[in-house]
Amino acid sequence: MAATKQREIELLKKKRLSFSERAALTWKQMKDNKINYLMILPFMVFFALFTIIPIGASVVLSFTRFDILNPPVFIGWDNYLRMFLEDSVFLIALKNTLQFAVITGPVSYLLCFIFAWFINDLPPIARAFFTVVFYAPTLANIYFIFQYIFSSDMYGLANSVLMNLGILDEPITWLKDPDYMMNIVIFVQLWCSLGTGFLSFVAGLQNLDPSLAEAGAIDGVRNRFQELFYITLPQMGGMLMFGAVMQIASSFAVGAISSALLGFPSVDYAGHTLTLHISDFGNTRFELGYASAVAVALFALMILTKILINKLLARYSHD
């Protein structure tokens, strides 16, 4: 049974099959795999309804002028041209988004892995404790606390501490001064960074096969770094890819932290990002066609990054 299946798959891979033969074989395989399709069915139905159709609709809308009240009007590539030729705020948002992604993306990703790896060898209770503490900022979602810490007047914690120490003479308007705004958002973003990726690395490391590490020790793996590179990482391919995709999604979608801390819009758009640009046009100005075009551009940017990372992780990845 398994052997015939294997033969069918190989047949299907050969190029010289005619179209009808190929279709018949595919159909037969699909019938043989009925149970698989049944199992993915519930997910697929709602995935299509709530994800594929809305994303498809946004891609279509990105080629239209659409103000929600009137029916969309097809305008070709105009929205995309407008982004680069007429919308200087878009260029600021693009620059800021790239800056966030280039800094917080790799740093967060490395932090997630390094800390997951560090705590993996601890005794269970210590491991659980550190996992909870590191994940707590994400869990509790309290980054608004930084609003009080970086408050612009003398009441803010940062200002009062620095003034007491004599470092500052007068309070700094942390959240309104373009010199500091980006850095503060990056700082808070990093503070929240031990999130999805970190927890899934912790879980992935616990799933590893300990006998391989023992075998490695016998075969001459001498220190923990060798163990990491020769034994641990090659088993982690799937989780490294998962962490990378989640990291891309969160690093390019910075926006909530910026608007919570800096207000919206921020002074001189110094903390403006593509996500905020999308919500500005989509929710405030009701230019949904243009907002969709920006969203599609951001999507393209993230997919390009993912392809790049795929290449980098190819050594450890199965697919």
Place this chain on the structure above:
Amino acid sequence: MSTKLRRTKASVVGDISTYLLLALYAAFMSLPLIYAVVQSVKPYNELFIFPPRFFTNNPTLMNFRKLFDLTSTAWVPFSRYVFNTILNTVVGTVIHIISAAMCAYPLAKNRFPGKNLIFNLVVWSLLFTGGVTEIPVYLVMSTIGIIDTYFAYWLPEIAATMGVFLLKQNMAEIPDAMIEAARIDGAGEWKILWSIVMPSIKPAWLTLAIFSFQRNWNATASSYIYTETLKTLPTALSQITAAGSVARAGEAYAASVLMMIPPIIFFIFAQSSTVKTMAHAGIKG
């Protein structure tokens, strides 16, 4: 017993510096959390004191008491919001994991036409930011008639893209021999999934449960729910405290501290049962 066969030797210096680094970083990570708790027990007149103090000399539960007083003045009984949030969290998390597991298993372990396409769609869709899909989602929901019902919270949870991705990556690491052996013993795919695959990736699906609990606990679905009796705790609390403003600042801190307790308890529960399974069963491989 496996600890006896400890792999590579760890140096004492390495151990101490690891702990020191972890402790320092933990302190840094927990400062704002501690600050939030401290703020919630500060009397109102100390919240805006100058110079600001990190700790307080007169801790009080006044903010919590005032928050409870406020909740009793709500038009809808407050227990209703609590009930909605708990219901959504339980239903949402359970169906999320079941649906993700059912989809991830064939994608990870079986071959069938269309498999790679589906998996790529799942991964790519994770990279599309939500901002512009709200109106299409609204139209879909109104077409199938679930606007302003509990299903507007629940059904999107079945489309668990992140869950499928996370579980698929973990299931792929399970040795094929284990599944083949079960098939020879006569187990069907359904049985293999629930009694062999899921137990051996328990850390992964418990982690997924944490993500899902957290998301559902904080869910508002504000665009799709209008009826006051269907709204959730986060919506109700933000209505009565207007987080970030000066008036009721104390109550806002109290509310945010109360809101983060259930996810943290669930988190600790999930983490400790992961540790237990791994200690009991050294199977795999």
